[in-house]
Amino acid sequence: MSKSVALFALLVMSAASSVSATEPPEFRLVIRDHRFVPAELKVPANTKIKLVVVNQDATPEEFESHELNREKVVTGRGTIPVYVGPLKPGRYPFFGEFHAETAQGALIAQ
Amino acid sequence: MLAIWILVFREVLEAAMIVSIVAAATRGVAGRWRWIGSGILIGCAGAGLVAAGAEGIAGALSGMGQEWFNAGVLLAATAMIGWHVVWMARHGRQLASEAGRFGADVSAGRRPLTALMVVVALAVLREGSEVVLFAYGMLAGGSASDGLVTGGALGLLSGVAAGVAMYAGLLRIPMRHFFRATNGLLILLAAGLAAAAAGFLNQADVLPTFADPLWDSSWLLTDDAWLGRALHALVGYSAQPTGMQVLFYLSIVVLLSGGARLAAPRRDAIAAVPTPST
Numbered sequence A: 001m002s003k004s005v006a007l008f009a010l011l012v013m014s015a016a017s018s019v020s021a022t023e024p025p026e027f028r029l030v031i032r033d034h035r036f037v038p039a040e041l042k043v044p045a046n047t048k049i050k051l052v053v054v055n056q057d058a059t060p061e062e063f064e065s066h067e068l069n070r071e072k073v074v075t076g077r078g079t080i081p082v083y084v085g086p087l088k089p090g091r092y093p094f095f096g097e098f099h100a101e102t103a104q105g106a107l108i109a110q
Numbered sequence B: 001m002l003a004i005w006i007l008v009f010r011e012v013l014e015a016a017m018i019v020s021i022v023a024a025a026t027r028g029v030a031g032r033w034r035w036i037g038s039g040i041l042i043g044c045a046g047a048g049l050v051a052a053g054a055e056g057i058a059g060a061l062s063g064m065g066q067e068w069f070n071a072g073v074l075l076a077a078t079a080m081i082g083w084h085v086v087w088m089a090r091h092g093r094q095l096a097s098e099a100g101r102f103g104a105d106v107s108a109g110r111r112p113l114t115a116l117m118v119v120v121a122l123a124v125l126r127e128g129s130e131v132v133l134f135a136y137g138m139l140a141g142g143s144a145s146d147g148l149v150t151g152g153a154l155g156l157l158s159g160v161a162a163g164v165a166m167y168a169g170l171l172r173i174p175m176r177h178f179f180r181a182t183n184g185l186l187i188l189l190a191a192g193l194a195a196a197a198a199g200f201l202n203q204a205d206v207l208p209t210f211a212d213p214l215w216d217s218s219w220l221l222t223d224d225a226w227l228g229r230a231l232h233a234l235v236g237y238s239a240q241p242t243g244m245q246v247l248f249y250l251s252i253v254v255l256l257s258g259g260a261r262l263a264a265p266r267r268d269a270i271a272a273v274p275t276p277s278t
Helices: A002-019 B002-025 B032-052 B054-063 B065-097 B099-140 B145-171 B175-203 B226-235 B243-263 B267-272
Strands: A026-032 A035-037 A040-043 A049-055 A061-065 A070-074 A079-084 A090-096 A104-109
Touching: A026 A040, A049 A070, A061 B099, A070 A079, A070 B054, A070 B065, A070 B175, A079 B054, B002 B032, B002 B099, B002 B145, B002 B175, B002 B226, B032 B054, B032 B099, B054 B065, B065 B099, B065 B175, B065 B243, B099 B145, B145 B175, B175 B226, B175 B243
Parallel strands: A026 A049, A040 A104
Antiparallel strands: A026 A035, A049 A079, A061 A070, A061 A090, A090 A104
């Protein structure tokens, strides 16, 4: 009984670790004056990547993308990790929900 | 000001859709407005706390605290709706057949109303915390504050108006089908919340996506369109869901409709219940 529990726990853990086994390559995205810098970021396609969103403004922002299925608040002067992909080659727009007039950008997966 | 109006309206709309379904589903239950009102108030207080603790939440669990928090809130709401739906299946028909004596039976209605109060509170908390963060940012950034007040008030009012309109629309459903319809809506609402939770667990990278996206219906209706947003809040519409989200959605639909069917008293048992007229 306890053996099967241990085996199950092992299975769950290995399944969980296989989801994020190796740390994916990092790409930096800066928010400054309610704009994304760079506004277009080239990233490799077909592999998982880690976006590091650095908010240099004092005001909070929400990094959001329907195409990437991502939605995450970044506080003023805060930094958040956002895992993305693997993406098929293409253009994936994202925006800052709190300042959508200016905060527009896109990932170019190639 | 228009940007503020739209942003606040969007967040309020999502919460208002949920509240209007809850309000319709509890039609005829004594004291329900007190429960719903309490849920809204608790949610507002919670929204302030969450916004104040946003930095702590964001930094927790190696940067994935927000995802876990959102998923937790959404799954808790799903569970509460599930509880209510199954409870209603067990007792609802009896309640409907004794509708005249509803007021006398408050104690019977208390349990599921607590569950739905929690649902209302969680919905308001989730959407409200974004509004608070946004408003705080505007104030901290020194942007025109009358635009914030006017836009915020207009956003709140129009969001509430949309909720009231939705509620009025739901009340037009004929009484014969009414509770089956609201129960069905509650099941789809719960499924949508569970799918959103799966989205956050995908985002936190703790669940596989299976397919990302499983389909793309944005040519038909984007998530950005007003109809897309309303349908997202009501039944969990997403133009580009992941496989895991669809799996969560379907699982909840099957679980809750199956659970309601199992919990429903048999027809002969209902016939055996003495009618009040005797």
